[in-house]
Amino acid sequence: MRILLAALLGLTTAAHAQDPADWDAVLQEAEGQTVYWHAWGGSTTTNAFIAWIAERAAETHGVTLEHVKLADTADAISRVLSERAAGHHTGGAVDLIWINGANFAAMKEQDLLFGPFAEDLPNWALVDVDGKTVTTDFTVPTDGYESPWAMAQVVFIHDTADLPEALPDMDALLAWAEAHPGRFTFPQPPDFLGSTFLKQALLDLTEDPGPLYAPIDETGYAAVTAPLWDFMDRLTPVLWRQGRAYPQTGPRQLQLIADGEIDLAISFSPGEASAAIANFELPETVRTFVLERGTIGNASFVAIPYNATAKEGAMVIANLLLSPEAQAQAQDPAVLGYGTVLDMAKLRPADRARFEALELGIATLSPEELGPALPEPHPSWMTRIEGDWIQRYGVSD
Amino acid sequence: MTAGLRFLPSVTVLVLAGPVFAGLAGTLVPALSEGGAAFRDLAAWPGLGAAVRLSLVTGIVATALSLLIATALTAGWWGTRAFRMVERLLSPLLSVPHAAAAFGLAFLIAPSGWIARVLSPWATGWERPPDLLIVQDPAGWSLIAGLVAKETPFLLLMTLAALPQAAPGQSLKVAESLGYGRVAGWLKVVFPRVYAQIRLPVYVVLAYSMSVVDVALILGPSTPPTLSVQITRWMSDPDLSLRLQAAAAALLQLGLVVLALGAWRLAEIGVARAGRAWVWSGQRCLAERSVRSAALVAGIALAAIVVVGLLGLAVWSVAGFWSFPAAWPDALTGRTWSRHADDIHAALADTVVIACLATGLALSLVIGCLEAEHRHGLRLRRGGVVILSLPLLVPQTVFLPGLASLLIWFGWSPGICAVVLAHLVFVLPYVFLSLGDPWRAWDTRFATAAAALGAGPVRVLFFVRLPMLIRPVLTAAAVGIAVSVGQYLPTLLVGGGRVATLTTEAVALGAGGDRRAIGAWGLVQTAAALLPFAVALVVPAILARRRRGLQGG
Numbered sequence: 001m002r003i004l005l006a007a008l009l010g011l012t013t014a015a016h017a018q019d020p021a022d023w024d025a026v027l028q029e030a031e032g033q034t035v036y037w038h039a040w041g042g043s044t045t046t047n048a049f050i051a052w053i054a055e056r057a058a059e060t061h062g063v064t065l066e067h068v069k070l071a072d073t074a075d076a077i078s079r080v081l082s083e084r085a086a087g088h089h090t091g092g093a094v095d096l097i098w099i100n101g102a103n104f105a106a107m108k109e110q111d112l113l114f115g116p117f118a119e120d121l122p123n124w125a126l127v128d129v130d131g132k133t134v135t136t137d138f139t140v141p142t143d144g145y146e147s148p149w150a151m152a153q154v155v156f157i158h159d160t161a162d163l164p165e166a167l168p169d170m171d172a173l174l175a176w177a178e179a180h181p182g183r184f185t186f187p188q189p190p191d192f193l194g195s196t197f198l199k200q201a202l203l204d205l206t207e208d209p210g211p212l213y214a215p216i217d218e219t220g221y222a223a224v225t226a227p228l229w230d231f232m233d234r235l236t237p238v239l240w241r242q243g244r245a246y247p248q249t250g251p252r253q254l255q256l257i258a259d260g261e262i263d264l265a266i267s268f269s270p271g272e273a274s275a276a277i278a279n280f281e282l283p284e285t286v287r288t289f290v291l292e293r294g295t296i297g298n299a300s301f302v303a304i305p306y307n308a309t310a311k312e313g314a315m316v317i318a319n320l321l322l323s324p325e326a327q328a329q330a331q332d333p334a335v336l337g338y339g340t341v342l343d344m345a346k347l348r349p350a351d352r353a354r355f356e357a358l359e360l361g362i363a364t365l366s367p368e369e370l371g372p373a374l375p376e377p378h379p380s381w382m383t384r385i386e387g388d389w390i391q392r393y394g395v396s397d
Numbered sequence: 398m399t400a401g402l403r404f405l406p407s408v409t410v411l412v413l414a415g416p417v418f419a420g421l422a423g424t425l426v427p428a429l430s431e432g433g434a435a436f437r438d439l440a441a442w443p444g445l446g447a448a449v450r451l452s453l454v455t456g457i458v459a460t461a462l463s464l465l466i467a468t469a470l471t472a473g474w475w476g477t478r479a480f481r482m483v484e485r486l487l488s489p490l491l492s493v494p495h496a497a498a499a500f501g502l503a504f505l506i507a508p509s510g511w512i513a514r515v516l517s518p519w520a521t522g523w524e525r526p527p528d529l530l531i532v533q534d535p536a537g538w539s540l541i542a543g544l545v546a547k548e549t550p551f552l553l554l555m556t557l558a559a560l561p562q563a564a565p566g567q568s569l570k571v572a573e574s575l576g577y578g579r580v581a582g583w584l585k586v587v588f589p590r591v592y593a594q595i596r597l598p599v600y601v602v603l604a605y606s607m608s609v610v611d612v613a614l615i616l617g618p619s620t621p622p623t624l625s626v627q628i629t630r631w632m633s634d635p636d637l638s639l640r641l642q643a644a645a646a647a648l649l650q651l652g653l654v655v656l657a658l659g660a661w662r663l664a665e666i667g668v669a670r671a672g673r674a675w676v677w678s679g680q681r682c683l684a685e686r687s688v689r690s691a692a693l694v695a696g697i698a699l700a701a702i703v704v705v706g707l708l709g710l711a712v713w714s715v716a717g718f719w720s721f722p723a724a725w726p727d728a729l730t731g732r733t734w735s736r737h738a739d740d741i742h743a744a745l746a747d748t749v750v751i752a753c754l755a756t757g758l759a760l761s762l763v764i765g766c767l768e769a770e771h772r773h774g775l776r777l778r779r780g781g782v783v784i785l786s787l788p789l790l791v792p793q794t795v796f797l798p799g800l801a802s803l804l805i806w807f808g809w810s811p812g813i814c815a816v817v818l819a820h821l822v823f824v825l826p827y828v829f830l831s832l833g834d835p836w837r838a839w840d841t842r843f844a845t846a847a848a849a850l851g852a853g854p855v856r857v858l859f860f861v862r863l864p865m866l867i868r869p870v871l872t873a874a875a876v877g878i879a880v881s882v883g884q885y886l887p888t889l890l891v892g893g894g895r896v897a898t899l900t901t902e903a904v905a906l907g908a909g910g911d912r913r914a915i916g917a918w919g920l921v922q923t924a925a926a927l928l929p930f931a932v933a934l935v936v937p938a939i940l941a942r943r944r945r946g947l948q949g950g
Contacts, residue, residue: 036894036895038894040909041902041905041906041909042905042906042909042910042911043909043911044736044737044906044909044911044913044914047740048736051739051740066895068894068895068897069897069901069902069905069906070894070905071633071904071905072633074633074634075633075889075894076894078632078633078634078640079893079894082801082802082805083805085802086802086805086806086808088805088808093893093894093895094894106636181528182528188619188620240528241528241530242528242530243620244530244535244620245530245532245533245534245535245618245619245620246619246620247910248614248619248910249909249910251909251910251911252909252910253910254910255910255911255912256509258718258719258720259507259509259526259720259721260509260525260526260720260721260722261508261509261525261526261528261721279732280716280717280718280719280727280728280730280913281718281911281913283718283720284718390444391443393620394444394620394621395442395443395444395447395620395621
C-alpha cells in the first residue's frame with residue numbers, strides 16, 4: 001500500500017513539472033535546483049564552455065549546473081533505461097543530455113524524453129528555424145523534445161605542409177591516400193565521427209542519395225552501399241597502420257596530425273582546427289576544406305529525460321544555451337568555434353554586434369565557403385553501416 | 398566493544414562477499430533471460446575468437462613474465478645493495494595508477510613517441526614517424542609490457558613480504574656451501590617456500606591482467622579489443638539487447654578466468670615435478686651471470702618505463718606546440734594547469750574524501766578482525782582467505798555492472814556513500830594483506846606486560862599496540878588510499894556518473910586524447926596515490942626519533 005502511495009505521489013510530482021509556457025513559474029521552480037548535465041567529457045574546450053555556462057546559470061538564475069563528464073553519451077541513456085527498468089519514474093540521475101541522431105531517435109521512440117518543451121523556451125523566437133536543420137534530427141522530427149544549441153558541419157582538416165591542396169571529392173581522397181599510404185585515418189566506428197565519415201563517403205559516392213533519407217529498404221541496401229564498400233576495400237589497406245588500428249576519437253585523430261603521423265582528418269566542427277591551433281594542439285600550417293558536392297551538417301541538441309529530477313532547471317539551461325551571449329561565446333574560435341543556431345535577422349543590433357565582432361580564425365572557412373550542409377541520412381543507415389563496417393573491417397585481426 | 402568484536406569477522410565477510418555475489422546475480426539473471434539468446438548473439442559476434450584469445454594470451458603471458466622477472470631479481474640480487482635500491486623504488490612504482498602508467502608508456506613507445514623523437518632524425522633518419530603498429534598491436538605486446546611494468550613491483554613486494562617466513566638466509570648458506578650458485582640455490586631451496594605464500598597474489602595478478610579495462614583501452618588492440626573492453630562497450634550501448642550480450646560475455650569472461658586459473662594450477666604441478674627432478678639432478682650451476690644481468694636489466698627497464706613515462710606526462714602538461722621529431726616542446730606554458738585547476742580541485746576533494754572514508758572503514762574492520770583473532774582466537778581459515786581475495790579474483794566487469802543495476806533496482810541514489818562502500822570491497826583485501834603479517838608478528842608479551850600494569854585490552858590496543866605498529870598501519874592506509882584513488886569502474890558505475898574522482902575524470906579525458914590534459918590529471922592522480930606513502934615513511938620516523946626501540950621497526 002505504501003509503495004502504491006509512493007508511486008502515485010511520484011506520478012503526481014512528475015505530472016507537476018512546470019509547463020514551459022509559463023516561463024516565470026519555471027524560473028521560480030528552477031531556482032536552487034541542481035542540474036546534472038551528462039555530456040561527453042573528452043574535449044577540454046567543450047568542458048571549459050560548459051563550465052562557463054555553469055557560472056552564468058548560477059549568476060543569473062540560481063541554478064547549479066554539474067557537468068557529468070561521459071566517455072560515451074550512451075552511458076547516460078543506459079542510466080535512464082536502467083532506472084525505468086527498475087521503476088524509478090521520478091528522481092532520475094540525469095537531468096539533461098547532450099544528444100543527437102541515433103541516440104535521440106532511440107530515446108524518443110522509447111518515450112524516454114520529457115516534453116515537448118523546446119519550442120516554448122523564450123529564446124526559441126531567435127532560432128533560425130527555416131535556414132538551419134533544427135526541427136529534424138537525422139530526418140526524425142524533434143517535435144520539441146530536444147533543443148538545439150550548436151550547428152556542426154563536416155570539414156576535412158589538412159596539414160598544408162604535406163597536403164597543400166583541398167580534395168574535391170571522395171575519389172580524389174582515395175587517389176591521394178593511395179599515393180600517400182599511411183597518412184590518413186578516421187576514428188573507429190562506432191565512434192560518432194568515424195560513422196559520420198562512412199556516411200559522408202556514401203553520400204559523396206552514390207549517384208542517387210534519395211534512398212538514404214528514408215528508413216533502410218532491405219531489397220535495395222546492397223546496391224545502394226556497394227560503392228561505399230568498393231571504396232573502403234581500396235582505402236583500408238592504405239590507411240594509417242594499414243587499417244589494423246584506429247584512433248578511438250576525434251581529438252585523438254588531431255593529436256596524430258600534431259605528431260606528424262597523418263596529414264588529413266575529418267572534423268564535425270568548422271572552427272575546431274582554429275581553436276586547436278590556438279591551443280597548441282595542431283600545427284599552424286593546418287587548414288580546412290569541404291567537398292565540392294557539400295558535406296553533412298547537423299545540429300547538436302540537449303534533451304531532458306522523462307524522469308529527470310530538475311526538469312525546470314534543465315529547461316533554464318537549454319534556454320540559456322540559446323541566448324545570444326552563450327551562442328556568441330560558443331562561436332568564438334578561441335572558445336569552441338561552434339556554429340550558432342540563431343537567426344542574425346532576429347537579433348537586437350547589440351546582440352548581432354557580438355557575432356560580427358568575432359574573428360573566424362585562421363583555419364576556419366567562411367559561411368559562403370562552407371556552403372549548404374547536406375542533411376543527415378535516416379538513423380537506420382548509420383546503425384546498419386556501422387554494424388557492417390565492424391563486420392568487414394572492425395574485427396580484422 | 399569486546400562483545401561486538403566477535404561479529405566483526407562476519408561483518409567483514411559480508412562486506413566483501415555480499416557485493417560480489419549480489420553483482421554476480423545481477424549479471425546472471427539478464428544473461429540467462431530469454432532462453433540464452435544472449436549467448437547465441439555473443440557467439441555470432443565475429444570478433445569473439447580473437448577477443449577471447451587476446452584476453453587469455455595477454456593475461457597469462459603478462460603474469461608469467463612478471464613472476465619470472467620478480468623471481469629472477471630476488472634470486473639473483475637479494476641481499477645486495479642493488480636490491481635495496483630496488484626495494485626503495487617499489488612503493489612509488491606501485492602507487493602509480495595503472496592508467497597514468499599506460500599513458501606514459503604509450504607516449505614513450507609510439508612511432509612518434511618520445512624515444513623516436515630523441516633518436517630522430519639524426520640516428521633513425523626519420524623526418525616523419527614511420528607507419529609502424531607498436532601501440533595497440535593486434536598481438537597485444539604493448540598491453541603486456543604495460544601490465545608487466547605494473548605487476549612486477551606488486552609481485553616483488555609480495556615476495557619480500559613472504560621472505561621472513563621463508564627464512565632464506567640459512568638455507569642459502571647451506572646451498573652455497575654445497576657448491577650451488579646463488580640463483581640455482583635460491584630456486585631450489587627458497588623459491589618453493591616463497592611461491593607457496595605468494596600463490597594467491599599471483600592468481601590475483603592473473604585474474605586482473607585478463608580482465609583489466611583501462612590499460613587495455615589505452616595500450617590494447619581495437620580490432621577487436623580484449624573481451625573486457627568489448628563488454629564495457631556493449632554495456633554502454635543504447636541498444637538494450639546488447640546489454641544482455643554484455644552480461645553473457647561477462648559470464649564467459651568469468652569462465653575464462655576460472656579456466657586460466659585452473660591451467661595455471663596444472664602448470665604449477667608440472668613445474669613442481671620438473672623442478673623436483675632438477676633438484677635431484679644435483680646440477681649446481683645455472684647460467685648464473687646471464688640470469689642475474691638479464692633480471693637486473695629487465696628490472697631497471699620496467700622502472701624506467703614508469704618513471705620516464707611519468708616524466709613524459711609532466712612535460713606534456715606544460716607543453717606548447719610539440720611535434721615530431723622535436724625532443725622537447727617548442728615552448729612551455731602553464732595554460733593547461735590553469736585551465737584545469739578548478740576541475741582538479743573539485744575532483745581531488747572528492748577523491749580524498751572517498752579514499753579516506755573507504756580506507757578508514759577498511760582499517761577499522763581489519764584491525765577489528767585482527768583484534769578478534771588476537772583475543773578470541775578467531776583466526777581466518779582457508780575459506781576466509783579465499784573470500785578476502787574474492788573481489789580481486791572475480792573480474793570487475795563481471796560483477797560491477799550487475800551490482801550497479803541492483804543498486805538502481807533498490808532505489809539507492811548514486812552518490813559518495815555508495816561509491817565508498819564499493820571502494821571498500823577492493824580496498825579491504827589489500828589493507829588486510831598488507832597489515833595482517835606485521836600485526837601477527839607483534840610480540841604479545843608487550844600486551845601481557847601492559848595487562849600486568851593494569852591496562853584493559855582496549856587500552857593495550859590504543860596505547861601500546863597501535864603506537865608500536867604505527868608504521869605498518871600507515872603503510873596499509875597508504876596502500877588502501879592508492880587502491881581507492883585508482884578505482885575506475887566502481888566509481889563510474891556505482892556513482893551513476895555523479896561522483897567525479899581524479900581517475901574517472903582522467904579516463905574520460907583520456908577518451909578524448911588531449912595529451913596535455915592527460916598529463917596534468919595523470920600527475921595529480923599519481924601524486925594523490927604517492928603522498929600517503931611518503932607520509933607513511935616520514936611520520937613514523939619522526940615519532941620514533943626519541944624512541945630508539947621503535948626505530949627501523
